[in-house]
Amino acid sequence: MSCKKIHNNLIFYLEGELSSEEMQAVRSHLDDCDDCRRFAEMMKQQLQLIESEKQTEVSPYFFTKLSVRLDEKYEQFRLPAQGWLQLTTFSLLLIVGIVVGIYLGNLPYNTVQTQSVDNNMLLMNDFETEPIETFLLELQ
Amino acid sequence: MNEPSLIKGIQQNDQHAYRTLVENYQKMVVNTCKSIVYNHADAEDIAQDVFLEVFRNANQFRGEAQLSTWLYRIAINRSLNFVRNNRRKRFWQSIEDTFTGGRNNNREISENHNDQPDSGITDKQRKEILHQAIGMIPEKQRIAFTLNKYEDLSYQQIAEIMNLSLSSVESLIHRAKKNLQDQLYECYKKKCI
Known part of the structure; x- marks a missing residue:
């Protein structure tokens, strides 16, 4: 068996997945070939690493951490509803504010303003009855 | 608690069912995630996401497959997404390093071995x-x-x-x-x- 054929089948040899004749052929090749033997040894060690990585211990606080995150998730689910409620309330308040503003602006405020403007106009017209020249002469 | 009653409990937001599910399957899920992402801390984080997804979508579970099959599928998908995102991050990191003179070159390597001191x-x-x-x-x-x-x-x-x-x-x-x-x-x- 050639080295190339060995390299193609080595992993299956190490996993015991070849026929008994093929297993025997690979074994006898490895006895004679240093290079293939070294590669087989390297690959065997690498595959054994998988076995050593299988054992995993989970943190004892795994469920506690998960519970905290679960509560946070529920908070997140609730937040959009709260957000909509806030938005609706704010919009309603804004609309009510605008309507009340328009109502107040249209009725009593205009009347008061017109009257005060008329009074000012009357005061302005007083200058006609008492010209500024007369007023200045009186001061002197 | 057998599988159907466990699922029913989760669908009804029963805390006891949640705990039972996690205790029964946490090792399996963490192991699966770790075999794909090769980092214990990351694997536990992903495993938590897996359980959160299960709790959230429990009503969609119709019992056609085993619960473990469903958990494996979610764990694999989430772990693969994590690996893809990491690859993308590393790609952008390498571009950033090209412009910043490679100041952050060893950061990821050292982080990867944090769980095996x-x-x-x-x-x-x-x-x-x-x-x-x-x-x-x-x-x-x-x-x-x-x-x-x-x-x-x-x-x-x-x-x-x-x-x-x-x-x-x-x-x-x-x-x-x-x-x-x-x-x-x-x-x-x-x-x-």
Whole structure:
């Protein structure tokens, strides 16, 4: 068996997945070939690493951490509803504010303003009855 | 608590059912995630996401497959997404390093070994080589191989999880082993160990 054929089948040899004749052929090749033997040894060690990585211990606080995150998730689910409620309330308040503003602006405020403007106009017209020249002469 | 009543409990937001599910399956889920992302802390974080997804979508579980099959599928999908995102981050990191003079070059490597402070450097190197070699295997082959080697699942169970025929799984694992062997041979030729 050639080295190339060995390299193609080595992993299956190490996993015991070849026929008994093929297993025997690979074994006898490895006895004679240093290079293939070294590669087989390297690959065997690498595959054994998988076995050593299988054992995993989970943190004892795994469920506690998960519970905290679960509560946070529920908070997140609730937040959009709260957000909509806030938005609706704010919009309603804004609309009510605008309507009340328009109502107040249209009725009593205009009347008061017109009257005060008329009074000012009357005061302005007083200058006609008492010209500024007369007023200045009186001061002197 | 048997599986149907466990599912029913989760669907009704029963805290006892939540705890039972986590206690029964946490090791399996963390192991599956770790066999794909190769970091214990990351695997636990992903496993938590897996359980949160299960709690959130429990009503969609119709009981056609086993609960463990469903958990495996979610764990695999989430772990693969994590790996893809990490690859994308590393790609952008390498671009950033090109412009910043590579100040952050060793950050990820050191972070990857945070969970194994006592292991020797040779062991670390060997594991890194193994992970890199497995990482080079095409995705479907890698998942089938990982479930078989790390989780000791039968070809039939893998076929159910991956929604494939038995012969497809056999073929995937056979090709995965060949690819792994090729990757390790490349490494051997370069005297990487």
